[in-house]
Amino acid sequence: MRVFLAxxxxxxxxxxxHALGRKMKLHSTSGSFTSANNFHVTLVFIGDVxxxxxxxxxxxxxxxxxxxxxIKTRHMGFFSHKGNKDILVWHIDKSHEINQLYExxxxxxxxxxxxxxxxxxxxxxxxxxxxxxxxEFTEKRDSLQTPVMFMKCDRLSLMESQxxxxxxxxxxxxxxxxxxxxxxxx
Numbered sequence: 001m002r003v004f005l006a007x008x009x010x011x012x013x014x015x016x017x018h019a020l021g022r023k024m025k026l027h028s029t030s031g032s033f034t035s036a037n038n039f040h041v042t043l044v045f046i047g048d049v050x051x052x053x054x055x056x057x058x059x060x061x062x063x064x065x066x067x068x069x070x071i072k073t074r075h076m077g078f079f080s081h082k083g084n085k086d087i088l089v090w091h092i093d094k095s096h097e098i099n100q101l102y103e104x105x106x107x108x109x110x111x112x113x114x115x116x117x118x119x120x121x122x123x124x125x126x127x128x129x130x131x132x133x134x135x136e137f138t139e140k141r142d143s144l145q146t147p148v149m150f151m152k153c154d155r156l157s158l159m160e161s162q163x164x165x166x167x168x169x170x171x172x173x174x175x176x177x178x179x180x181x182x183x184x185x186x
Contacts, residue, residue, distance in 0.1 A: 001048065001049060001050075001051070001054060001160055002047060002048050002049075002160065002161040002162070003046045003047070003049055003054065003057065003158060003159060003160055003161070003173065004042050004043075004044060004045045004046055004158075004159050004161065005042070005043040005044045005046070005057075005061070005105050005156065005157070005158060005159070006040040006041060006042050006043055006157050006159045006170075007040065007041040007043065007071075007098075007153045007155070007156070007157070008039075008040050008155060008157050008172070008175075009039050009040070009125075009151055010151065010152065013039075013149060013151045014036050014037070014039055015036070016147075016149050017034070017036070017039045017090070017125055017127070017149075018034075018035075018036040018039070020090065020127060020146065021033045021034055021127045021128065024076075024088060024127055024128065024131075025128070027133055027134075027137050028128070028131055028132060028133050028137075029132045029133065029134060030130070030131075030132045031086070031088070031128040031129065031130050031131035031132060032128060032129045032130050032131075032167075032168075033127065033128045033131075034125075034126055034127055034128060034129075035167075037170075038168065038169070038170050039125055039126075040125075040157070040159065040170060041071070041092060041098075041123050041124070041125060041153075043101060043102050043105050043121075043156075044102065044105050044106055044109060044116060045116070045117070046109065046114060046116065054158070054173060056112060057109075057158055057174075058158060058173070058174040060105075060108050060109070060112065061156050061157075061158050061174055061175070061176050062174075062176055064104070064105070064108070064156055064176065065178065066097070066100075066101050066104070066156070066178055067097070067178065067180075068152060068153060068154035068178050068179075068180045069095065069097035069098070069152075069153050070150050070151065070152055070153070071092050071093065071095065071098055071123070071150070071151050071153055072092065072093045072095075072148060072149070072150050073090050073091065073092055073093070073125070073146075073148055073149040073150075073151075074090075074091040074092065074093050074148075075090075075091055075146065076088065076089065076090055076091070076127070076146055077089055077091055078131075079122075079124075081129070086129065086130050086131050086132065087126060087128070087129055087131065088126070088127040088128040088131040089124040089125065089126055089127060090124060090125045090127055090146070090149075091122070091123070091124050092123040092124055092125070094121075094123060097153075098123055098153070099121065101153075101156075102121045102123075105156075154177055154178045154180060155175050155176065155177045155178065156175060156176050156178070157172045157174070157175040158172070158173045158174040158175065159171065159172055159173065160172075160173050
């Protein structure tokens with residue numbers, strides 16, 4: 001089973017993400033745009049693991065504590081995949097809180113013996129894969145009105161990634177919602 005740790009958007013944020021994806025789809029010539037239920041921020045990609053290992057990861061998630069925090073989107077951009085800049089993303093500002101959560105989870109998984117790619121953490125929402133846009137879109141993209149979005153992060157999720165009928169489907173296997181301290185209501 002293919003798994004990763006993630007932060008999931010609330011329903012309001014999912015709707016905003018999906019609306020932006022639909023808007024970008026109008027400008028594209030092709031691509032696989034993310035469905036509303038698949039939006040997430042990957043903290044740590046773990047990879048293929050056994051059922052027994054999933055139980056160990058669930059325990060790590062259950063033992064993890066963090067103070068809920070808010071993330072803020074920045075701008076759209078592209079990531080490269082197999083030499084093509086065809087993954088359309090909405091970048092998230094790197095904050096102390098999201099970086100600390102990433103570093104904590106990365107360290108906990110390494111301590112358990114996982115071999116995890118040590119690459120730069122670039123928090124983002126994926127809007128589309130294999131996205132193709134007309135050449136003029138690159139210049140036009142920056143002038144499109146992309147609203148800033150704020151999203152409360154208070155739940156850590158262990159996710160499974162599957163291909164069903166040729167489409168990626170993400171399913172929460174386990175999650176833990178953190179308590180918001182009374183003096184720090186978000």
